[in-house]
Structure formats: C-alpha cells, structure tokens
Amino acid sequence: MIEFRSVTKRFPDGTVAVDSFDLVIPPRKTTVLVGSSGCGKTTLLRMINRMIDPTSGSIIIDGEDTAGLEPVKLRRRIGYVMQNSGLLPHRKVIDNVATVPILNGTPKREAREHALGLLDTVGLDRSLADKYPRQLSGGQQQRVGVARGLAADPNILLMDEPFGAVDPIVRAELQQETIRLQEGLGKTVVFVTHDIDEAFLLGHQVVILQKGGHIAQAGSPAEILAAPANDFVASFVGADKGKRALRIQRVGDRDVVVDENGTPTGVLQP
Amino acid sequence: MKWLESNLDLVWELVLAHIGLSVPPILIGFLVSIPIGWVANRYRPSRGVILVVLGLLYTVPSIPLFIFMPIFLGTPLLSPVNVVVALTIYAVALMVRTAADGLASVDDDTLLAASAMGYSGWQRFWRVELPLSGPVLLSGLRVVSASTVSLATLGVIIGVQSLGYLFTNGFQRNIPAEVITGIVATLVIAVVFDLLLVLIGRLLLPWSTPDRRRRAARRTTPALVAGGVS
Numbered sequence: 001m002i003e004f005r006s007v008t009k010r011f012p013d014g015t016v017a018v019d020s021f022d023l024v025i026p027p028r029k030t031t032v033l034v035g036s037s038g039c040g041k042t043t044l045l046r047m048i049n050r051m052i053d054p055t056s057g058s059i060i061i062d063g064e065d066t067a068g069l070e071p072v073k074l075r076r077r078i079g080y081v082m083q084n085s086g087l088l089p090h091r092k093v094i095d096n097v098a099t100v101p102i103l104n105g106t107p108k109r110e111a112r113e114h115a116l117g118l119l120d121t122v123g124l125d126r127s128l129a130d131k132y133p134r135q136l137s138g139g140q141q142q143r144v145g146v147a148r149g150l151a152a153d154p155n156i157l158l159m160d161e162p163f164g165a166v167d168p169i170v171r172a173e174l175q176q177e178t179i180r181l182q183e184g185l186g187k188t189v190v191f192v193t194h195d196i197d198e199a200f201l202l203g204h205q206v207v208i209l210q211k212g213g214h215i216a217q218a219g220s221p222a223e224i225l226a227a228p229a230n231d232f233v234a235s236f237v238g239a240d241k242g243k244r245a246l247r248i249q250r251v252g253d254r255d256v257v258v259d260e261n262g263t264p265t266g267v268l269q270p
Numbered sequence: 271m272k273w274l275e276s277n278l279d280l281v282w283e284l285v286l287a288h289i290g291l292s293v294p295p296i297l298i299g300f301l302v303s304i305p306i307g308w309v310a311n312r313y314r315p316s317r318g319v320i321l322v323v324l325g326l327l328y329t330v331p332s333i334p335l336f337i338f339m340p341i342f343l344g345t346p347l348l349s350p351v352n353v354v355v356a357l358t359i360y361a362v363a364l365m366v367r368t369a370a371d372g373l374a375s376v377d378d379d380t381l382l383a384a385s386a387m388g389y390s391g392w393q394r395f396w397r398v399e400l401p402l403s404g405p406v407l408l409s410g411l412r413v414v415s416a417s418t419v420s421l422a423t424l425g426v427i428i429g430v431q432s433l434g435y436l437f438t439n440g441f442q443r444n445i446p447a448e449v450i451t452g453i454v455a456t457l458v459i460a461v462v463f464d465l466l467l468v469l470i471g472r473l474l475l476p477w478s479t480p481d482r483r484r485r486a487a488r489r490t491t492p493a494l495v496a497g498g499v500s
Contacts (some may be wrong), residue, residue: 051386076388086383090401091478103388132477
C-alpha cells in the first residue's frame with residue numbers, strides 16, 4: 001500500500017505542482033492518475049520513488065516513511081517504466097533488462113538468464129536479446145522497458161505515460177498486455193496518463209486530477225461514470241457531450257444498445 | 271630516396287622520439303579535459319567562462335609557450351617535458367569543449383531512466399554518461415591527435431628531438447628529400463594514430479556503429495532517387 005499524506009511540492013521557481021495531496025493506493029491493484037498536462041501527475045509518480053522529494057508531507061510505503069529510506073536503494077525495489085522507453089542505448093536488450101538485478105548484486109549470468117525469461121513474459125522473441133535498443137520498433141522497445149521494470153521483481157511498478165509515443169494499434173496491444181501482467185503477477189501498478197479511455201481500461205482505481213494535484217474525483221471507472229462529481233469530471237470523461245451515453249433500442253424481441261450517434265454497439269443479454 | 275636509405279636509422283630514431291613526444295599530451299589532455307568538461311556541463315553558469323578561457327589557450331603562439339615553460343616549471347631548458355606540457359595545454363584547450371559537448375549530448379530521458387533504475391550518481395557517470403558521450407569524445411580526440419602530432423614538430427626549435435629536425439636541417443642544408451621525408455613521416459604517424467583511435471572506438475563503442483544493413487540502405491537510396499530522375 002502506498003499512502004500520500006498531505007503532500008505538497010513547490011518547485012524552486014515557485015510553481016506549486018502538488019498542494020496537500022492525500023491518497024491511498026491499494027496493493028495489488030492498478031491505480032491510474034489521469035489529468036491534463038500540468039496537473040502534477042508525473043510529479044506525484046516521481047515522489048513515490050524519490051526522484052522528486054516533497055516539500056512537505058509524507059509518502060508511506062507499506063507502513064514505512066520513504067523520507068527515511070535511501071533513495072537509490074528505494075528505486076531499485078520499485079519498477080519504473082517511462083515514455084520513449086528510456087532504454088540505455090549502449091546496452092543490449094538483455095543487459096537493459098538485467099540492469100537492476102545487476103545493480104542489486106545478482107551475478108551477471110544469473111541476471112541474464114532471468115532476463116531471457118522476462119522477454120517471454122512481455123511477449124518478446126528471445127532472438128532480440130542481443131540487439132541494441134535502436135534496432136527495435138517503438139512497441140518492442142516499450143516491451144523491453146516493461147521487462148526491465150519487472151526484472152528485480154518489485155512489488156510496485158510505476159508507469160509514466162508508457163504508451164504515449166506508440167501508434168494506436170500497438171498501444172491497444174500493450175494495454176491488454178499490461179492488464180494481463182498485472183493480473184498474473186499481482187503488482188501494485190501506479191499508472192500516469194492523460195488519456196481517460198486508457199485510465200478507464202486499466203484502472204481499478206482512477207484518480208482524476210485538476211491543476212495543483214487537486215483530486216477532482218477518485219473511484220472505480222464505473223463509479224466515476226455513474227456519478228461524475230462535478231462539471232470538470234463530467235467534461236473530462238466526455239459525459240457532458242453525450243459521449244458514453246448509451247441507449248437501448250428495441251429491435252424485434254431483443255434490446256440493442258446504441259451509442260450517442262445512434263450506432264449499434266451490442267445486444268443486451270437477458 | 272637515396273637520402274632516406276642512408277639515414278634510415280636517424281629517421282627511425284626521430285619517429286620514435288616524435289611518438290614519445292605526442293602520446294603523453296594526447297592521453298593526459300584527454301584525461302584532464304573530462305572532469306573540466308563535466309564541471310562546465312554540470313554547473314551551467316561556469317560553462318561559458320571555462321570554455322572561452324581554455325579555448326583561448328590554443329591561440330597562445332607555440333614558440334613563446336615552449337620558451338616560457340622552463341620558467342614556469344623549473345625544468346631544464348632542453349627537457350622534453352617542456353614540450354609535453356605545452357602540447358598538453360593545447361590538447362586540453364581543444365578537448366574541453368568537446369568533453370562538455372559530449373556529456374551534454376547524452377539524452378536527458380536516458381539519464382532520468384538511469385536514476386530511476388537506481389544508479390547512484392557515481393555509477394551513472396561511469397556506466398551511462400561517459401560511455402554515451404563516447405562518440406563525441408572520440409571525434410574530439412581525433413582532432414587533438416592530429417593537432418598534437420603536427421605541433422610536436424615544433425619541439426626542435428627549442429632543441430627537443432622530433433621529426434621537426436628534418437625540416438630545419440633539410441632547409442639549412444638544402445636537402446629537399448630530407449624535408450619531404452619529415453613531412454611524410456609526420457603524416458604517417460598522424461594517420462596511424464587516427465586509425466588506431468577509430469579502431470579503439472569500434473571496440474569500445476560497438477553500439478554506435480551503424481548496422482551494415484542500415485548503412486547499405488542509406489547508400490542505395492540516393493541511387494534509387496537518381497535512377498528515378500533519369
């Protein structure tokens with residue numbers, strides 16, 4: 001479990017990225033922080049592994065205040081996946097995946113062997129192991145990034161807009177893969193995105209943020225859709241423009257569901 | 271040719287002296303430039319001052335610098351150390367900017383990722399920043415190498431043995447073959463050093479060499495375009 005307790009971050013230039021933020025992130029579930037740019041979502045994510053330290057307030061991981069932990073050690077037990085993969089261009093795929101275990105002192109051979117297994121886990125062919133990152137497609141690089149994030153078998157996986165730079169088809173694939181991995185491995189995933197559809201797809205808990213890290217609404221996708229807390233949320237999820245408004249049309253003896261444009265999307269099961 | 275045949279021993283001796291005079295400044299200059307370049311890159315306000323001041327050192331005329339060295343260093347007038355130190359100063363003057371640029375060329379996202387993985391500051395420098403600035407550092411080192419080999423000929427002016435002896439002696443005694451031998455030998459050393467550096471780069475930076483396939487593709491593309499036009 002990760003807990004934010006009245007966390008504030010003020011940058012040296014005076015901007016307040018996050019203002020007295022409170023949130024409980026449940027274990028073994030996916031929590032998605034979603035909001036437009038400047039809402040503080042990336043700052044919040046980076047405070048979990050102390051890439052950024054809060055100005056005030058505390059972040060508690062499994063009962064331990066992170067302020068008392070050594071940042072480098074803390075980072076080695078939290079997986080991190082970022083946009084544009086952030087792979088080390090001078091290391092082969094296999095060595096990129098094995099990075100964190102080797103930093104943790106795992107013998108190189110063993111770490112590489114384990115890394116090969118992780119390539120299977122994220123759906124990559126083992127023949128890619130000896131290639132350099134630039135020889136891979138964007139989607140493949142992103143999968144390597146996920147494998148690297150998982151390599152030290154962390155309980156927590158932080159994902160910072162990991163699929164923002166890949167094309168829609170590959171993104172859909174990677175999203176399904178993320179759901180499958182999270183369910184299979186039972187990691188606590190904290191995911192940052194600006195795409196509300198991605199948030200609803202992946203999140204058990206979705207946290208909609210406004211400027212300054214203010215929580216506009218937090219809850220399950222169904223709860224948010226059923227009762228948007230305010231106009232901002234309604235507009236952010238698209239409910240105000242009739243998007244996501246499905247209607248039932250009687251056709252013969254079946255109920256057909258149609259979307260806001262009247263396009264049929266499915267049939268209600270009795 | 272005849273001159274060369276009868277003076278082979280002398281030429282060989284001067285070649286070795288020349289190499290001995292050139293290698294230390296190249297290596298020391300490289301090693302000294304990296305921490306200075308790191309500081310210039312890390313503390314941005316210092317960057318301009320460091321790069322301009324050290325860059326200006328290259329404009330100090332070499333002969334006065336050679337002559338002043340014994341005064342600064344307290345070394346004997348004819349000591350090769352004078353030339354080595356002076357050439358090192360030129361090497362640093364050339365190399366510091368490249369070192370700063372090389373370190374600055376490393377992608378911010380990559381550094382961020384390395385920190386997020388759990389590299390400590392020191393580990394990140396040795397295992398990520400330094401290797402990734404390798405290609406830029408290598409290009410700078412090749413310039414330094416050529417410049418140093420060429421400047422080392424001037425050592426002869428203050429009585430330090432190098433291939434420059436063949437220039438002065440050849441001129442004074444009007445033996446063109448001797449001068450030409452000096453020029454060719456200096457060129458050969460410069461080319462061999464350059465090839466060695468490229469080779470070292472291939473071995474240490476295998477990731478920066480483009481694939482053969484990709485290079486082939488780049489080569490064929492203009493041909494295809496040209497073919498389309500005709």
